[in-house]
Amino acid sequence: xxxxxxxxxxxxxxSLHGKVYEKIREDILNGxxxxxxxxxxxxxxxxxxxxxxxxxEALRQLELEGLVNMIPNRGAFVNRITEKDVQDIYLIRxxxxxxxxxxxxxxxxxxQLEDLEETLCLSEYHTKKNHIDKLYELDSLxxxxxxxxxxxxxxxxxxxxxxDYVKQVRRASIASDGRSVKSTEEHRAIFEAIKARDADRAxxxxxxxxxxxxxxxxxxxxxxxxxxxxx
Amino acid sequence: xxxxxxxxxxxxxxSLHGKVYEKIREDILNGxxxxxxxxxxxxxxxxxxxxxxxxxEALRQLELEGLVNMIPNRGAFVNRITEKDVQDIYLIRxxxxxxxxxxxxxxxxxxQLEDLEETLCLSEYHTKKNHIDKLYELDSLxxxxxxxxxxxxxxxxxxxxxxDYVKQVRRASIASDGRSVKSTEEHRAIFEAIKARDADRAxxxxxxxxxxxxxxxxxxxxxxxxxxxxx
DNA sequence: CGTTACATAATTGTATACAATAATACAAAA
DNA sequence: TTTTGTATTATTGTATACAATTATGTAACG
Numbered sequence: 001x002x003x004x005x006x007x008x009x010x011x012x013x014x015s016l017h018g019k020v021y022e023k024i025r026e027d028i029l030n031g032x033x034x035x036x037x038x039x040x041x042x043x044x045x046x047x048x049x050x051x052x053x054x055x056x057e058a059l060r061q062l063e064l065e066g067l068v069n070m071i072p073n074r075g076a077f078v079n080r081i082t083e084k085d086v087q088d089i090y091l092i093r094x095x096x097x098x099x100x101x102x103x104x105x106x107x108x109x110x111x112q113l114e115d116l117e118e119t120l121c122l123s124e125y126h127t128k129k130n131h132i133d134k135l136y137e138l139d140s141l142x143x144x145x146x147x148x149x150x151x152x153x154x155x156x157x158x159x160x161x162x163x164d165y166v167k168q169v170r171r172a173s174i175a176s177d178g179r180s181v182k183s184t185e186e187h188r189a190i191f192e193a194i195k196a197r198d199a200d201r202a203x204x205x206x207x208x209x210x211x212x213x214x215x216x217x218x219x220x221x222x223x224x225x226x227x228x229x230x231x
Numbered sequence: 232x233x234x235x236x237x238x239x240x241x242x243x244x245x246s247l248h249g250k251v252y253e254k255i256r257e258d259i260l261n262g263x264x265x266x267x268x269x270x271x272x273x274x275x276x277x278x279x280x281x282x283x284x285x286x287x288e289a290l291r292q293l294e295l296e297g298l299v300n301m302i303p304n305r306g307a308f309v310n311r312i313t314e315k316d317v318q319d320i321y322l323i324r325x326x327x328x329x330x331x332x333x334x335x336x337x338x339x340x341x342x343q344l345e346d347l348e349e350t351l352c353l354s355e356y357h358t359k360k361n362h363i364d365k366l367y368e369l370d371s372l373x374x375x376x377x378x379x380x381x382x383x384x385x386x387x388x389x390x391x392x393x394x395d396y397v398k399q400v401r402r403a404s405i406a407s408d409g410r411s412v413k414s415t416e417e418h419r420a421i422f423e424a425i426k427a428r429d430a431d432r433a434x435x436x437x438x439x440x441x442x443x444x445x446x447x448x449x450x451x452x453x454x455x456x457x458x459x460x461x462x
Numbered sequence: 463c464g465t466t467a468c469a470t471a472a473t474t475g476t477a478t479a480c481a482a483t484a485a486t487a488c489a490a491a492a
Numbered sequence: 493t494t495t496t497g498t499a500t501t502a503t504t505g506t507a508t509a510c511a512a513t514t515a516t517g518t519a520a521c522g
Contacts, residue, residue, distance in 0.1 A: 154320055
C-alpha cells in the first residue's frame with residue numbers, strides 16, 4: 001500500500017496480471033530476490049493463487065524494463081538494479097530532474113502548484129516529527145508531481161521508472177541523519193523557484209538537489225562498506 | 232529486416248510473441264496506425280496466424296513502454312509518438328548522448344573502437360554514393376555501438392528506445408539535402424575524440440551532433456507545414 | 463570412475479475453452 | 493421521436509490443455 005503514488009502505482013491493480021506485476025516488481029526492487037533467481041511461472045502462480053497466464057504477462061513486462069531476463073525455453077531470471085545502475089541513474093537524473101524543473105516552470109498549472117505546496121507543507125510537518133516512512137512517501141509524491149507538471153510524458157516515464165529503481169537507496173538517504181531536513185528545504189527552494197517562474201534557478205536547484213542526494217548516498221555506502229563488507 | 236541493429240532487433244524474433252511485438256511496434260513507429268486505433272487481439276492473431284496468447288503478451292509490453300494504451304475490459308489502443316514527444320526526446324537525447332560519449336570514452340574497448348571505425352568507414356562510403364537507406368541503417372548502428380560502449384545498461388536502454396521512437400524523423404533528416412554528409416562528418420569527429428580519449432570534446436561533439444539534427448528537423452517540419460498543412 | 467544414451471519429469475510456448483465485462487441491436491414505453 | 497430495458501453479440505480476462513523444449517536421473521558402456 002506504500003507506493004500508491006508510484007509510476008505504476010495507479011496501474012490496473014484490479015487485474016490479476018497487474019497484481020502479479022506489482023508484486024514481483026516490488027519484490028525485485030526491494031531486494032527480496034537474489035540476483036539470477038529463477039522465477040517459475042507455475043510457482044509464482046500457485047503462490048499468488050492465479051494461473052500462469054497473468055504471470056507470463058507480468059514477466060514479459062518486467063523483461064521489457066530489464067528487471068527480468070527471459071531466456072527462450074529456459075525461464076525467467078531476476079535482474080536486479082546494481083550499484084552501478086544506481087550511480088548511473090543518479091547521474092542521469094541530475095540532468096533530467098533539472099530539465100523537468102525547467103519544463104515544470106513553463107507548464108505547471110495553478111492547481112498543480114497548490115498540490116505541490118500541500119505536499120511540501122506536509123513534508124515540513126513530518127520532517128519536524130521525523131516520520132521517516134511518511135517522508136519517503138511524500139518525497140516520492142513531490143517528485144511525481146513535478147514529473148507530471150513537466151508536461152512531458154516521455155520525461156515523466158523515464159524519471160518515474162528511475163525513481164522506482166533507486167527506492168531502496170532513497171529510503172536509506174531519507175533515513176540518514178539530517179538528510180530529510182536538507183531534502184525538504186531543497187524541495188521548498190525548487191518549489192519557490194518554479195512558483196516565481198525562474199526556470200534557470202529551478203533547473204539549477206533541482207540538479208543540485210539530486211547531486212546532494214548522490215553525495216549523501218556516497219557517504220552511506222562508504223560507511224556501509226566499512227561496517228559490513230571486508231573484502 | 233531493416234532494423235536488425237535496433238534495440239529490440241536481436242530480441243526473440245523466434246518466438247511468436249516476439250514476432251507480434253516487433254510487428255506491431257514497427258507498425259506504430261512507422262505511422263501505419265492512426266492514433267487511438269483499436270488493436271483487437273483476435274484480429275491481430277488472425278492476421279499473423281497466431282492465437283491470442285502471444286498477442287496479449289506483446290500488447291502488454293507495448294503498453295509498458297507507452298506505445299499502446301490498455302483500458303481494462305475495453306481494449307488496446309494505439310498511442311503514437313507525437314510531435315511533442317519527438318521534440319522532448321531530442322532535447323533529452325542532446326544531454327544523454329553527451330553523457331554516453333563521455334562514458335564511452337572511459338569504457339570503450341579496442342575491439343569496440345574498431346567496430347565503430349568500420350561502421351564509420353562504411354558510412355563515409357555510402358555518403359559519397361548517397362545511399363540513403365544504407366545510411367539510415369549505419370546511423371542506427373553507429374549510435375547503438377556508442378550506447379553499448381557506454382557500459383551503462385541504464386543509459387543504453389533509454390537511448391535505444393528513444394532512437395527507435397524518432398526513427399521516422401531520423402529517416403527524413405538523413406534524406407534531407409546535405410544532412411547525411413554533415414552527420415557522417417560529425418560521427419567521425421565524435422569517434423576521433425573518443426579514440427583520443429578526450430571526454431570533454433566527445434561529450435560536446437555528441438551534444439552538438441544531436442542539436443544539429445534538431446535544427447535540421449525543425450527546418451524540415453517548417454518546410455512541411457508550408458507545403459501541406461494550411462491550418 | 464567417468465561418459466554417453468535414453469527414458470522420464472519438469473518447464474516453457476502456444477492454443478483453446480470458459481467466464482466476466484462491455485458494446486450493440488432492437489423492441490417496448492413515454 | 494426519444495428513451496429505456498433487455499437480449500444478443502463481441503471482446504477481454506483468466507484458466508486449462510496440449511505441444512515443444514529442456515532438465516534430470518539412471519543404466520549401459522568405455
